[in-house]
Amino acid sequence: MSVLVDDDTRVVVQGITGGEGKFHAEQMMEYGTNVVAGAVPGKGGQEAAGVPVYDTVHEAVEEENADTSVIFVPPAFAGDAVFEALDTDLDLAVAITEGIPTQDMARVNKRLSETDTRLIGPNCPGLITPGEAKLGILPGNIFSDGNVGLVSRSGTLTYQVVDNLTNRGIGQTTAIGIGGDPIIGTDFVDALELFENDDETDAIVMCGEIGGEDEEEAAAFIDEHVDTPVAGFIAGRTAPPGKRMGHAGAIVSGSGTGTAESKISALNDAGVPVGDTPEEVADHIEEFLG
Amino acid sequence: MKLHEYQAKEVFADAGVPTPASQLASDVDGVVAAADEIGYPVAVKAQVQVGGRGKAGGIKLVDDAEEAREAAEDILGMDLKGYHVGQVLVEEAVDFVDELYVGITMDRGEGKPVAMVSTKGGVNIEEVAEEDPDAIAQEHIDPSFGMHPYQARKAVYDAGVDQSVARDVSSVLTTLYELWANRDASDTEINPLMVTSDNEVIAADAVMNIDEDALFRQPELAEMEAEAASTGDDLEQKADEYNFDYVRLEGNVGIIGNGAGLVMTTLDLVDHYGGEPANFLDVGGGAKADRIANALDMVFSDENVDSVVFNIFGGITRGDEVAKGINEALEQFDEIPKPVVVRLAGTNWEEGMEILNEDLVTVEQTLEDAVQRSVAYADEVNE
Numbered sequence: 001m002s003v004l005v006d007d008d009t010r011v012v013v014q015g016i017t018g019g020e021g022k023f024h025a026e027q028m029m030e031y032g033t034n035v036v037a038g039a040v041p042g043k044g045g046q047e048a049a050g051v052p053v054y055d056t057v058h059e060a061v062e063e064e065n066a067d068t069s070v071i072f073v074p075p076a077f078a079g080d081a082v083f084e085a086l087d088t089d090l091d092l093a094v095a096i097t098e099g100i101p102t103q104d105m106a107r108v109n110k111r112l113s114e115t116d117t118r119l120i121g122p123n124c125p126g127l128i129t130p131g132e133a134k135l136g137i138l139p140g141n142i143f144s145d146g147n148v149g150l151v152s153r154s155g156t157l158t159y160q161v162v163d164n165l166t167n168r169g170i171g172q173t174t175a176i177g178i179g180g181d182p183i184i185g186t187d188f189v190d191a192l193e194l195f196e197n198d199d200e201t202d203a204i205v206m207c208g209e210i211g212g213e214d215e216e217e218a219a220a221f222i223d224e225h226v227d228t229p230v231a232g233f234i235a236g237r238t239a240p241p242g243k244r245m246g247h248a249g250a251i252v253s254g255s256g257t258g259t260a261e262s263k264i265s266a267l268n269d270a271g272v273p274v275g276d277t278p279e280e281v282a283d284h285i286e287e288f289l290g
Numbered sequence: 291m292k293l294h295e296y297q298a299k300e301v302f303a304d305a306g307v308p309t310p311a312s313q314l315a316s317d318v319d320g321v322v323a324a325a326d327e328i329g330y331p332v333a334v335k336a337q338v339q340v341g342g343r344g345k346a347g348g349i350k351l352v353d354d355a356e357e358a359r360e361a362a363e364d365i366l367g368m369d370l371k372g373y374h375v376g377q378v379l380v381e382e383a384v385d386f387v388d389e390l391y392v393g394i395t396m397d398r399g400e401g402k403p404v405a406m407v408s409t410k411g412g413v414n415i416e417e418v419a420e421e422d423p424d425a426i427a428q429e430h431i432d433p434s435f436g437m438h439p440y441q442a443r444k445a446v447y448d449a450g451v452d453q454s455v456a457r458d459v460s461s462v463l464t465t466l467y468e469l470w471a472n473r474d475a476s477d478t479e480i481n482p483l484m485v486t487s488d489n490e491v492i493a494a495d496a497v498m499n500i501d502e503d504a505l506f507r508q509p510e511l512a513e514m515e516a517e518a519a520s521t522g523d524d525l526e527q528k529a530d531e532y533n534f535d536y537v538r539l540e541g542n543v544g545i546i547g548n549g550a551g552l553v554m555t556t557l558d559l560v561d562h563y564g565g566e567p568a569n570f571l572d573v574g575g576g577a578k579a580d581r582i583a584n585a586l587d588m589v590f591s592d593e594n595v596d597s598v599v600f601n602i603f604g605g606i607t608r609g610d611e612v613a614k615g616i617n618e619a620l621e622q623f624d625e626i627p628k629p630v631v632v633r634l635a636g637t638n639w640e641e642g643m644e645i646l647n648e649d650l651v652t653v654e655q656t657l658e659d660a661v662q663r664s665v666a667y668a669d670e671v672n673e
Binding site: 020024035075076099102104110138139142152153154155156159173182183207210212214217231235236239276279 | 338347376396398399401402403432434471474476501503506507537539547548549550551552554555557558559560561562567570575577603604605606635637638658
């Protein structure tokens with residue numbers, strides 16, 4: 001079992017003719033992901049990574065029954081690419097692109113609320129259900145099939161924690177990298193809800209970092225709605241305060257939130273142990289699983 | 291990217307926001323000449339991108355040429371919270387009866403821009419936000435429609451701005467939103483927006499932060515950035531040139547990694563194992579060999595660094611490229627200046643390990659071991 005993605009998922013890769021798009025489309029297929037098409041304006045009729053390329057996502061959906069898109073489009077055009085995915089009523093769109101202007105994402109976010117498509121990212125590694133499918137750039141070999149759900153704001157931190165789990169023989173149901181940008185689609189709360197409702201997921205790892213209030217909101221949600229045991233990790237305990245925080249941004253969020261301490265104490269208050277190191281996170285999960 | 295005050299004022303003034311008469315100066319005679327021309331009293335304001343300039347002695351109000359000369363001598367060349375002051379703004383001192391706060395920013399929680407107005411201007415507005423959040427009126431804006439005029443008025447009236455200036459303040463707020471939207475700003479702010487006895491409003495300060503990811507479509511602002519990058523910490527400036535996310539810290543263990551979350555975790559572990567991080571350096575995703583070599587060059591340039599830990603967990607970044615970069619950077623030395631510990635995992639890590647010249651670095655398999663080894667090396671230097 002898994003959430004969001006399995007071996008039936010039919011993937012169109014937006015930007016499949018680009019360097020990253022082609023490389024990772026091949027990597028995904030090698031892993032077993034059912035990549036059925038590519039979509040690149042002006043490249044319709046060609047073939048890339050062994051699948052047909054269409055000019056539009058609409059065509060890829062019509063011709064190949066794609067239900068999910070993975071987006072490897074350069075930042076200047078990626079906002080538009082996500083709009084296209086949303087306009088096609090796909091089940092899922094995964095935006096890997098890093099560096100999409102925030103205002104483009106604000107407009108995407110508005111449209112997202114009007115559609116049934118779920119967005120993961122942007123600026124994320126994607127998601128993986130070990131042994132079935134991976135959507136994105138995660139290194140497939142470090143994951144293993146099992147009963148732990150993982151959600152993380154940071155790609156490389158996801159890999160680190162998974163590595164610690166897999167090395168102890170603890171596998172994963174699905175790992176979701178939600179991305180660290182200010183505006184993202186699926187957030188911690190959405191992912192926690194998916195794992196809570198998944199029969200195969202017996203424990204959850206949640207990796208956060210300083211900035212924003214998503215972890216505090218997730219802690220409140222866990223307190224109210226999550227019975228599955230959760231272990232946490234928060235990156236940035238030693239980050240100097242105020243270094244990259246916008247001036248006005250701090251007013252909206254108020255102070256007292258967004259720091260590692262506030263996130264850790266919110267999680268602790270919700271009964272979530274937070275590891276000092278990724279190894280300690282694995283310790284907690286091991287305890288949960290008995 | 292943050293514009294200097296004088297740059298932000300220029301952008302605001304071009305858009306129609308009233309600003310005081312001012313001139314930029316970089317030497318003492320220039321300050322006096324500018325002050326004479328503007329007419330006393332004037333404010334002499336250090337142009338560095340740090341908050342609390344006034345309290346740190348970077349802003350002085352002067353009444354005549356002699357005081358202008360003294361202020362210029364004091365401020366020009368001073369070190370303000372680590373930043374060298376090379377330029378000052380000489381500005382007409384506005385006689386005001388009231389101070390307001392107006393600003394636009396992105397509310398990341400809502401995923402929408404928000405307009406903010408407060409009659410508690412002229413002070414540390416973050417403190418107001420904390421102690422009396424109701425004193426700041428907020429109005430969220432649909433980014434696909436932009437700010438409707440009624441929303442600007444609503445924010446202004448909700449904040450309790452006096453009727454006599456409400457129309458002008460609304461107009462300033464509308465302009466700030468247009469600049470925010472059209473120039474890809476992350477924040478546009480005026481604090482204080484001064485109200486004169488004639489019921490005029492004037493921007494006494496100006497803040498404009500630009501979304502760096504959008505600079506490709508803001509060529510004018512990108513040019514300003516090139517200009518603005520000319521002051522500040524040498525290493526942070528170098529990081530700008532190399533286009534790294536880099537923050538200089540106080541410690542002696544240099545840290546290089548890929549992905550902000552993992553690099554922060556590496557910092558946290560250095561601290562956890564009793565060391566002190568010298569920096570945060572994220573090479574970003576998919577770094578090629580030359581970028582890795584530049585990162586090592588950066589960290590070696592910091593004289594406080596006693597050891598370096600490389601923590602790479604490849605996804606889109608490939609271990610073989612990282613190893614090539616490390617070799618390239620280190621093979622140019624007869625003697626490696628500081629011990630380098632390398633931990634490679636993820637995509638192509640095995641290929642990387644085959645390439646890596648292990649005579650030049652210490653290899654560790656796990657994050658924990660790599661961090662502990664680098665802390666031990668740094669400790670040895672200080673024994």
